[in-house]
Amino acid sequence: MKNLRFLIILMIVCATLAAHRVFGAGEPGKFLSWGAGARSLGLANSFVGIADDVYAVYWNPAALGVLQHKEVGAFHAMLWEDTAYSFMGYAHPMLNKGTFAGSFLRLYSGGAEKRDEYNVQIGSFDDQQLAVTLAYGTNVYRKLHWGMSAKYLNHTLDTFSQNGFTVDSGMYYPVNNSLSLGANVQNIIAGYFSETDDKLPLVVRLGSGYKILGDRLLIAVDVGRKLGYGPALDFYSVGFETKFYEMISFRLGRNADEITTGFGINYKQMTFDYAMALHYLGPSHRVSMNVKFGKSLDEILMAEQPRLLETLAAATTAAALTPEEQAMRKEMQVKFRETYQAAVELYKKGYYTQSYDKFTIAQKIDPSDTNVPIYQERLKLVVPIVPQNTATDKASELMRRGLIYFMEGNNENAVKTIAYALSVEPENFSISRLLSRIEEKTGIKAEYTKPVSGMSLVDQKLYECLIAFRQKDYAQVIALCEEVLVLEPRNVLAYKRLGSAFFALGDKNKAIDAWRRALRIQPDDNLRNMIREIQQQK
DSSP: OHHHHHHHHHHHHHHHHHHHHHHTOOSTTGGGGSOOSHHHHHTTTOOTTTOOSTTHHHHOGGGGGGOOSEEEEEEEEEOSTTEEEEEEEEEEEETTTEEEEEEEEEEEEEEEEEEOTTSOEEEEEEEEEEEEEEEEEEEEETTEEEEEEEEEEEEEETTEEEEEEEEEEEEEEEOSSSEEEEEEEEEEEEEESSSOOOOOOOEEEEEEEEEETTTTEEEEEEEEEETTSSSSOOEEEEEEEEEETTTEEEEEEEESSOEEEEEEEEETTEEEEEEEEEETTEEEEEEEEEEEESOOHHHHHHHHHHHHHHHHHHOSSGGGSOHHHHHHHHHHHHHHHHHHHHHHHHHHHTBHHHHHHHHHHHHHHOTTOSHHHHHHHHHHHHTTTOSBOOOOSHHHHHHHHHHHHHHTTOHHHHHHHHHHHHHHSTTOHHHHHHHHHHHHHHOOOOOOOOOOTTOOHHHHHHHHHHHHHHTTOHHHHHHHHHHHHHHOTTOHHHHHHHHHHHHHTTOHHHHHHHHHHHHHHSOOHHHHHHHHHHHHHO
C-alpha cells in the first residue's frame, strides 16, 4: 500500500511536469500570462498599450479608467491534450469615480489516468488552476491613468490543493488619437498561503499602440521581462489590425511562441472575436464575445450638464458647489479639452468628417464655448467636398495646409494656398470646388495669374523676387518672399532672399533670424559663417 501511494504521488508529479511542458507553465502561475480575449490573442498578446475593453482587467488595470460603458466579456480557448482555458469579466465605470472590474480565469485539464504500480488504471484525476481578480482603474492626471488588481489563486491537482495571491499595478497614457502607451507590473506582492518553495516572478510588460490612416490600421507592440529569469528581454509580440466597413477587423500577430491570426465583428454594442494560433504543438482556436450596455459616461455627463450649469450659474464661488458637483465640473472641463484638442488634431491631419463629429461632441459637453460653432460652420463647408484628405502628393499637402489656414481664420492665406494647389493640379475638380466655396464664404478672390510655362507659381514668385532684388526694390522682395512662405513654409530659398532683403535695408537682426530659419531646414556652412561674421562686427 505504501508503494502504491508512492507510485500515485510519482505519477502526479510526472503529470504535473508534463502539463507544465505542454502548457508552457515552466514557473508558478504561468497560466496568468496566457492572455484573455480573442482580439488580443489575434494580435499575438500585444495588448498592454491598447487595452480598451473589458479585458483590460487582465491586461492592464489602468486602461479600465478610459472605458465608457458597462461591459461584460467571455472568452474560451480549446488548447491541446483536452485542455480548456476560459475567462469571464465585468467592468463597471462610474462618473468621476473610476472603473471597478472583476474577472474569473480557469485553466482545466481533466481525465488524466491514475494507475497503480502494476499499470492498472484505478481512476482519473484533474488539473485545475483558477484566478479570481478584482481591479480598479482611474484617471490621475490629465490623460494619465493608473490602476491595480488583486488576484486570488488556486491550483488543484488530484488531491493536492494550493492557494495564493498576487497584486499587479499598471499605467496607461493615450498620448493622442493615434498613439497610446501602457505598462503593467505583475506580482508586485505575491505569495502562497501553504508551505511551498514556489514563487511568482515579478513581471514587467510595456506596450504601445499606433493608429495610422485614421483608425484603419493599428500596429501594436509589447515587450516584457520576468525579473530574475532569463535574458534582459524574454517576451515580445507584434500585432496588426486592419478595419473594414467599421464592422469587420482582421488581425495578424507574432510572438516568440506562435503566429496568430483572427478577425472581429462589431455590431452595435456587441463584439465577436476569433483567433487561431499556430504553435509547435499544433493549432489552437480561441473565441470571445463582449457586450456593452447602458449609457456611456459621456451621455451621463451630458444628461447631468443642464442641472450642473444651472447650479454653476447660481453659485457665486466654487465653494458653493458640493464635492460631487465640483468633481463633475472638473470632469466636464477635462472631457471638453480632450475632445476639442482631438478635433483640432483631426482636421490638421485631414480627417474633416471625424473632426466635425468631435466638435459636435465638444459642443454638447460645453454649449457655452464660442469657438466650437465657428469650427463647425467652416467644416460644414469643407466636408461635403473633401470628407478626408490624407494623400502625400504636393497638391493634397497644399490643400491640407490651406484648409488649416481656413480653419484658423487666416482667410487670405487659405485662398492663396488652395489656389496654388489648383495651379499644381488644374484638373482637380475637388480643389476647384473648394476654392470657389471658400472665395464665396470669405469674399476674397484668388489671383489667377497663370505661371510662366515650365514654372510653378512659387518658382515664378521667386524669379520675380530675384528681379526685384536686382532693382533694389527690397519691399517687393520681402512681400514676394512672404507670399512664397505662405504657400511653402519650408522654402529655404525664400528665407535666404528674405534675409538678404532685410540685410540690404540695414535690419541685421531680422536678416539673421530669416537666415537661421533657412539653416534649420537645410544646413549651409557658407551662410552660417556669414552670420557669425555679421555678429562679430556688431
